[in-house]
Amino acid sequence: MQIGLVGLQFSGKTTLFNTLAKKEIEATSKEEALIEVVKVPDNRLDQLTKIFNPKKQINATIEIFDIPGLKMSEDNKVKITSTFLNAVRNNDALFYIIRGFEDLSVSHPMGSINPLRDIEFLETEYLLSDLAFLETRIEKLKRDVLKTKDEKMKREILTLEKCLAHCEKEFPLRTLHLDENEVRLLSGYQLLTIKQLGIAINYDESSISAVESEIEKLKMKLNKSHATIIPFFAKIELELSKMSDEDQLVFMQDYGIKESALSKILRTSYEMLGLQSFFTVGEDECRAWTIKKNYTAQQAAGVIHTDFFNRFIRAEVVHYEDFIKHGSFAKCKDAGAWRLEGKEYIVNDGDILNIRHN
Numbered sequence: 632m633q634i635g636l637v638g639l640q641f642s643g644k645t646t647l648f649n650t651l652a653k654k655e656i657e658a659t660s661k662e663e664a665l666i667e668v669v670k671v672p673d674n675r676l677d678q679l680t681k682i683f684n685p686k687k688q689i690n691a692t693i694e695i696f697d698i699p700g701l702k703m704s705e706d707n708k709v710k711i712t713s714t715f716l717n718a719v720r721n722n723d724a725l726f727y728i729i730r731g732f733e734d735l736s737v738s739h740p741m742g743s744i745n746p747l748r749d750i751e752f753l754e755t756e757y758l759l760s761d762l763a764f765l766e767t768r769i770e771k772l773k774r775d776v777l778k779t780k781d782e783k784m785k786r787e788i789l790t791l792e793k794c795l796a797h798c799e800k801e802f803p804l805r806t807l808h809l810d811e812n813e814v815r816l817l818s819g820y821q822l823l824t825i826k827q828l829g830i831a832i833n834y835d836e837s838s839i840s841a842v843e844s845e846i847e848k849l850k851m852k853l854n855k856s857h858a859t860i861i862p863f864f865a866k867i868e869l870e871l872s873k874m875s876d877e878d879q880l881v882f883m884q885d886y887g888i889k890e891s892a893l894s895k896i897l898r899t900s901y902e903m904l905g906l907q908s909f910f911t912v913g914e915d916e917c918r919a920w921t922i923k924k925n926y927t928a929q930q931a932a933g934v935i936h937t938d939f940f941n942r943f944i945r946a947e948v949v950h951y952e953d954f955i956k957h958g959s960f961a962k963c964k965d966a967g968a969w970r971l972e973g974k975e976y977i978v979n980d981g982d983i984l985n986i987r988h989n
């Protein structure tokens with residue numbers, strides 16, 4: 632899974648990236664996108680590792696992209712460059728990193744702090760980029776289809792026109808209902824508003840107590856964008872990320888921060904993308920795997936190995952909570968919490984699976 636951090640300059644993207652990646656990349660105006668593979672923390676996996684004592688623990692991972700800030704031109708427009716589009720293209724979801732902190736020593740490209748304005752600005756710019764792309768693409772396909780009379784191309788034009796009509800009404804594409812074929816067709820394109828969107832607002836430590844009501848106000852004004860809005864505190868969290876886990880918890884409590892930016896971003900991403908985790912356990916490794924919410928046991932097996940998909944027989948299933956309650960697979964069997972499931976079984980978040988295959 633790939634998550635891109637995007638936004639205006641000086642909103643705290645690189646600071647957040649450093650926090651998530653536990654890196655110390657200087658917060659400068661680096662031009663290339665930074666990428667880091669980040670472990671998804673999971674208490675349940677930590678517990679399983681304590682019990683099984685395997686040679687290794689393998690957390691699920693997520694790739695975080697710090698995409699260079701969009702620069703404003705004199706006339707308050709941003710130029711969406713091909714470098715930007717290429718950096719964003721493969722991301723599964725985007726987070727707008729919006730500046731909420733006041734700091735006179737850090738300039739704001741628009742001259743003042745106003746999260747709502749910045750969010751609407753980004754949405755509009757991305758919508759305009761999609762509109763321009765769709766128009767050009769439809770025009771070209773229409774010219775081509777005159778010559779080729781290709782049926783696939785005709786269907787493509789219909790899908791693109793459906794998107795265009797939606798954008799013309801000023802709705803982002805993520806709010807358009809698309810079927811599987813349409814999603815597949817559009818996945819190769821550089822559309823921005825089709826991506827699942829989280830909005831993360833970077834506040835100052837001084838405003839922690841006022842943040843919740845701020846966020847509620849924004850949510851009401853932004854309900855048409857279909858995005859989850861979360862607050863975070865880049866500067867303090869960067870300091871905290873350098874501490875041990877225990878110290879971090881203590882300081883977070885002192886500051887009144889209930890959940891770290893990393894945890895919020897991961898949780899929101901899993902929700903937005905409809906993802907969940909299952910586990911495999913054993914002496915060699917305890918591992919967390921990421922799958923879509925409606926995956927069957929056979930599909931989940933295929934994520935581990937394509938052979939497991941092809942030669943799937945049954946899945947042994949125990950839910951994490953049951954395992955912790957009873958303490959071992961044998962005791963789970965006695966208690967009826969251990970099950971053999973077929974390939975159509977829909978996997979639950981927190982299932983521990985053992986795939987039987989031939």
Ligand SMILES: Nc1nc2c(ncn2[C@@H]2O[C@H](COP(=O)(O)OP(=O)(O)O)[C@@H](O)[C@H]2O)c(=O)[nH]1
Binds near residue numbers: 642728835836
């Ligand atoms: N006061 C304050 N400064 C911040 C905060 N977050 C980032 N900064 C500073 O703002 C500047 C721009 O941050 P940076 O992460 O490089 O922004 P980017 O352009 O979005 O990548 C840097 O000097 C940061 O130290 C914050 O929460 N409070």
Ligand SMILES: [Mg+2]
Binds near residue numbers: 644645646660661
């Ligand atoms: Mg930066």
